[in-house]
Amino acid sequence: MDPKSVEFTADNPLHILGFLFEEVTATRVSGRLTVTEKCCQPFKVLHGGVSALIAEGLASLGAGVASGYKRVAGVHLSIHHIRPAALGESVFAESFPVSVGKNIQVWEVRLWKTKEQEKTKMISTSRVTLLSGLPVPDHAKDSLDHLKKFVSKL
Ligand SMILES: CC(C)(COP(=O)(O)OP(=O)(O)OC[C@H]1O[C@@H](n2cnc3c(N)ncnc32)[C@H](O)[C@@H]1OP(=O)(O)O)[C@@H](O)C(=O)NCCC(=O)NCCSC(=O)c1cc(O)c2ccccc2c1O
Numbered sequence: 001m002d003p004k005s006v007e008f009t010a011d012n013p014l015h016i017l018g019f020l021f022e023e024v025t026a027t028r029v030s031g032r033l034t035v036t037e038k039c040c041q042p043f044k045v046l047h048g049g050v051s052a053l054i055a056e057g058l059a060s061l062g063a064g065v066a067s068g069y070k071r072v073a074g075v076h077l078s079i080h081h082i083r084p085a086a087l088g089e090s091v092f093a094e095s096f097p098v099s100v101g102k103n104i105q106v107w108e109v110r111l112w113k114t115k116e117q118e119k120t121k122m123i124s125t126s127r128v129t130l131l132s133g134l135p136v137p138d139h140a141k142d143s144l145d146h147l148k149k150f151v152s153k154l
Pocket of ligand 1: 084
């Protein structure tokens with residue numbers, strides 16, 4: 001895995017799990033994941049923490065774009081696991097902003113089971129609250145350029 005690739009820098013943990021982004025805009029972020037062993041808890045069901053990871057990742061990328069490519073930080077995440085997603089199943093994730101303020105953004109993230117790429121039953125629903133417009137540390141100066149490059153590649 002190339003640590004300089006835009007997929008890696010956009011969201012390394014999601015990249016490692018095989019998550020593929022489809023859309024990243026200020027009003028919508030989406031992507032897909034196949035539930036592999038790497039994503040499961042001992043009962044061969046999508047780990048609840050992976051669902052939360054997807055929620056955090058999608059909301060953060062969307063909020064980053066919506067803030068004009070400023071640094072954002074998640075400050076709260078709540079999740080309801082409505083039904084399990086079993087090993088081998090295909091998952092579609094979609095996210096949209098509930099509120100975009102100058103400082104605070106709230107994003108909704110929904111995970112769905114899919115059949116032939118179409119959404120069927122909801123797996124989980126999350127709300128993520130983020131603070132935007134934070135200073136970017138020197139060691140991460142490139143990260144917002146990487147995000148722009150990633151978004152333009154989709
Ligand atoms: C929690 C629920 C089972 C509650 O269901 P409820 O009774 O409210 O609703 P329904 O009866 O209408 O069912 C809805 C839906 O749930 C599924 N379901 C129900 N019962 C079962 C069951 N006995 N076994 C399997 N699945 C069941 C069923 O698919 C129904 O869907 P339909 O399509 O038929 O409508 C339910 O809300 C639920 O299953 N929620 C998802 C729970 C989940 O997946 N949580 C996240 C992962 S759990 C987790 O992260 C985790 C668990 C561990 O035990 C760990 C142990 C060790 C390490 C890590 C662990 C870990 O990470």
